[in-house]
Amino acid sequence: MPELPEVETVMRGLAAVLEGRRIAHAATTRPDMRWPFPDRLAERLSGATVTGFRRRGKYILARLDTAESLLIHLGMSGRLVARPMNGPPVPWMGPTGRFSDARGHNMPPEAHEHLVMETEDGTRIGFVDPRRFGCVDLMPTAGEDRHRLLAGLGPEPLEEDFTPEALSAALAGKRAPMKAALLDQGVVAGLGNIYVAEALFRAGISPKRLAHTVPGKRAERLVPAIKAVLEEAIGAGGSSLRDYVRADGELGRFQDRFAVYDRDGQPCPLCPGLESGCTGVKRIVQSGRSTFWCPRTQR
DNA sequence: CTCGACTCCTGCTGGC
DNA sequence: TGCCAGCAGGAGTCGA
Numbered sequence A: 001m002p003e004l005p006e007v008e009t010v011m012r013g014l015a016a017v018l019e020g021r022r023i024a025h026a027a028t029t030r031p032d033m034r035w036p037f038p039d040r041l042a043e044r045l046s047g048a049t050v051t052g053f054r055r056r057g058k059y060i061l062a063r064l065d066t067a068e069s070l071l072i073h074l075g076m077s078g079r080l081v082a083r084p085m086n087g088p089p090v091p092w093m094g095p096t097g098r099f100s101d102a103r104g105h106n107m108p109p110e111a112h113e114h115l116v117m118e119t120e121d122g123t124r125i126g127f128v129d130p131r132r133f134g135c136v137d138l139m140p141t142a143g144e145d146r147h148r149l150l151a152g153l154g155p156e157p158l159e160e161d162f163t164p165e166a167l168s169a170a171l172a173g174k175r176a177p178m179k180a181a182l183l184d185q186g187v188v189a190g191l192g193n194i195y196v197a198e199a200l201f202r203a204g205i206s207p208k209r210l211a212h213t214v215p216g217k218r219a220e221r222l223v224p225a226i227k228a229v230l231e232e233a234i235g236a237g238g239s240s241l242r243d244y245v246r247a248d249g250e251l252g253r254f255q256d257r258f259a260v261y262d263r264d265g266q267p268c269p270l271c272p273g274l275e276s277g278c279t280g281v282k283r284i285v286q287s288g289r290s291t292f293w294c295p296r297t298q299r
Numbered sequence B: 001c002t003c004g005a006c007t008c009c010t011g012c013t014g015g016c
Numbered sequence C: 001t002g003c004c005a006g007c008a009g010g011a012g013t014c015g016a
Helices: A004-018 A041-045 A141-146 A164-171 A178-183 A193-203 A217-235
Strands: A023-028 A050-056 A059-064 A068-073 A079-084 A113-119 A123-128 A135-140 A282-286 A289-293
Touching: A004 A050, A004 A059, A004 A079, A004 A113, A004 A123, A004 A217, A023 A041, A041 A135, A050 A141, A059 A141, A068 A141, A135 A141, A164 A217, A178 A193, A193 A217, A193 A289
Parallel strands: none
Antiparallel strands: A023 A113, A050 A059, A059 A068, A068 A135, A079 A123, A113 A123, A282 A289
């Protein structure tokens, strides 16, 4: 599910309830998600104070005062759910919300809630992930970027060093279609199926175009398109389709502004309309995943 | 090396 | 109404 804008939004919500707070109690409800949890995960989190947050691609990093960092990836269906442990129910808790007792214990997890953290000041944070494609790890803060899951990531698309020249260099010689190239987290970190489609549309580049033909002029259109769509989506709180909700329970709104994603058969915003002979947005399958694009404006 | 197919897992939707 | 195939925002691994 979540791509860079959703992960950024989740991280900000998490920071609001966790930064500067001490984790009084943590617990797991199973031994693994995508991979086994790190040894003694709950014990290593319990008692730690969260000192800061960072996002790298689609990964959230929470720094702890124990010199370790907590790594979180939401996979396809992961959610982080924050709610007060005591006090009156609030609307965004959802129908499955349960309160803990004053000590934060004896609180049944909701379905697929694999990791629970409770802060000293009374917030319960649950990592819920039905499909379990997400993961959690702990690592020394000093070596964050050398972690096996982070070491191969490409540039951050919203940083200054993500330039047309940098993207051109990463695409040079690649025979893969652009759709696949931009999904490759080693080319640029954080794009997924939605924002690849939206960025290629904005740049007027076909998802079928081979990557090695993009360096140069097309890369000069594509880089600003990627930055713009990601910034707009972050500003809208991300896209809420199925599982994704912000940590505060609000829905993202960017799904209302998709130009092509999940709009098969509808006229694209640049075309005059289906009745004028325009083909409209097409859905094709590339490497097993849906691609949405406008064959008239994307070349 | 690079690329595409396959795989992990659960839940929802749409067509019959 | 009920059932089931197909599809879903990710990405590591494997074989060609």
